Amino acid sequence: MKRIVAAFAASILLFAQPAAAQSILRDAETEAMFKDMSASIIKASGLSTRDVQVVLINDDSINAFVVGGQTVYIHSGLIQAADNANQVQGVIAHEIGHIADGHVALADAGAKPAMGITLLSMVLGVAAIAAGSGAAGAGIMAAGQQAGLGKYLSFTRTQEASADAAGARYLNTAGVSGKGMIDFFKKLQQQEYGYGLANIDPFMQSHPLSGERIANLTNDLQTAPAWNAKPDAALEERFKRVKAKLLGYVAAPDRTLATYPASNNTVYAHYARAYAYHKAGYPDKADAEAAALIAIKPDDPYFQEIQGQILLEAGRPRDALVPLRAATAGTGNNPLIATTFGHALIATEDKANYAEAVKVLRVAVKRDDDNPFAWYQLGTVYELTGDTARAALATAEQASMNGDHRTAAQSASYALANIPPNTTDWIRAQDIAMAAQNDMEDNPKKYKRR
Template identity: 35%
Template sequence: MPRFVPFFVLPERSSGMRLMRRAVALACSVTFLLPLAAAPAQAQRGNLPLVRDAEAEALLKDYAKPVFKVAGIANSEPQIILVNEKTFNAFVPDSRRMFINIGVLLEAETPGEVIGVIAHESGHIAGRHLVRLRSAAANAQIVAVIGMILGAGAAAAGAAAGSGQAASGGAAAILGSGSVGQRSLLAYQRGEEASADRAALKYLDATGQSARGMLKNFQRMSEQQLFSRKFADPYAQSHPMAQERYNGLLNEAQKSKYFNQPEDYVLQYRHDQVRAKLFAFTSHPSATLRAYPRSDKSPAAQYARAIAAMKSRGKGAVNEIDALIRTQPNNPYYYELKGQALLEGGDPKAAVAPFRKALSFKPDEPQFLVWLGYALVGANEPSYLPEAERILKQAIHRDPNSGVAYSQLAIAHGRQGERAEADLATAKGLMVSGDFQAAQRYAARAQKSLKRGSPAWLQADDIVAYKPPDLPNGR
């Protein structure tokens, strides 16, 4: 079941002039679609609205696995993270994480389109473009700073001489130096984008997959740029125009013996399921019923309508989900959905059984563990609390960034009279969400009741002593 959660992205430390901070922020990511200056604004501010969904994440992982292997990045296996944005975009801020907007899954009609995005971003990681981009950003910034110093000197000299003309000339030099530096950086990035496109073609061919999906992405982008590209300055773009990218890749892609390879039937089925699921969870129930009317008997349509029924708080929602389960009694995500419907419907005790059933199919899935722990805590049965604590700790061990797991663990500790442990769990959850000051207050309170030098005390001490890095742009 999708969970929509805030995610705090720790920025790199930076110091000096605001201008230098902005250069570091600009160089923080390489994107599939957005121009550098706009990429991605929320990451620069520190927060991203994320979607956590076990089914979607498992699908993306399966899409990425063969690509990561041939790209030579399988050992590090970058984590793919879903962003709650409906635009068609993806970006990599470092070699460990790949962010993909839900808009990619919603707009992509085939698995190949999503795999093309993953292959492109893998090209950036394998090519170490992020490291070189930061170096290029620094070089471009040096050009801009030198120009600013010279311009400021000319302006100061003009002001001392009482010359308005000289002063305005100095201002022009300041503005012009920034433009030269930016254009130098953008030209560099356009080259890296083309390099990532070529790498993506190579990865797709090496994994026996067609590049038609990736080409379709560029066709879609080209149609969106149809009216704007005639007025666009080609030297002020961070990415080559989509039509240019399409033209540059088409002939090479068609040489592959896999170009006409059909989509994998199983992946297409799973893709349709996830696409319907995300649409239903992010749309009003009436919009879902228009997109997936009762006349549509496909599994994806039935899935979407069951989610719409749950969101409408209808009494028949569980019946619709039960009908889904009868069609696929071994589908863990249908049991997960039933558990959510019962949990949100105010019956957490009844939700325990379907969550257990989901875990019986995927016992290592951390999100299933989180929601089973949530249901056990919500059932308000004292006898359930020790199991809830064990389950939630297991979930956190597998997924240490789950704020929900920490909050439910804190409740479980509190109900068992373990106040210090509850405060420490709360502090850890607040650290995950980026609320450092509140986390330190809870950690300091926990320390007072914990044995000095114990593992729990040391964990609390680490939180109390933590110093958040400076945010970009002076924040």
């Protein structure tokens, strides 16, 4: 599991929350699981599995949201709170409901009336204050703000109920049991009980209360043939593994070791402890846990990946090559794993490995061009082999991805001047240079030299 950058179903209020402001976690095994568990639900919604992505966010709150486009963001805390894969499928179905119904694009339809009420109250309040009635003016403004917020929250509750209904429909159509959706709402209901229902004003919530959502959905889900569909045993096994490794990666080591003590010799415990020890800086213990995983299932590419990653980051890149090469092959050249393998090849500082590193990393960026670290590694090996033009192109790709358009323009220009014209790489350099230049011209203040 690698960090590439720095409750259930977020309300429309969270649609404005930029995912980039949070830490996105990328992991080959987790992404493969998300892809497989969501495929049938996406198809049932009429969307394309090529376009919809499910992305993991490093945040311990129980949440999921969409912010535009066709990406579902799921917090790591939600994975830890879920008991099984089916509950996560219920969350994904709800979020796909937001996407399919265009709720992000329609958010202004709820915000504008609410803003109108608020602005009108401010005008009337200021007028009252100017007329000498300060208390009355303040009261008018406060009441207007309350009314505006209530108007907006009513809109978001309608959107959430719509996404619930759509999600239930997609689950039924896909043949996926809705038990997980209902069970997860019951978890949220327990949280509401913890706050005290008497203290919760249902009209000042962005979502309907969980009890209401359960009541609205139960009949439609329970009467569908999919309700009694048997859980996918293989998917449940994958979920347990992902949940364990995620805890090891994001939680404090003490918490992981308390959850999975040394006396626990399950696959999940070894997986969690491998990440926990690796994170805590105990390479020998981490390596021992990885070895235990390999002993249980020698050909598992994700076990090979963690073994190779531990060796690489412990300063033993040459030893990491065997497991990482096997993991890359075993996952059909998964770009995240291939990037780690390419990194290890470079880290050996053996010129004999550089040609393979170029080959591996070129395939990685072709399959996943939205990975700055992969472009950095490719640029590094190009520089080491004397191909400065393509090293500059890789730097331009990385800079463009990170929003550094000045560096992107400069690097792409160097690449254009030194790569044979009209080749694929030359055309790509031209595209980056033009896009970067257009951004700088459109935002001159942003790029003004200080």
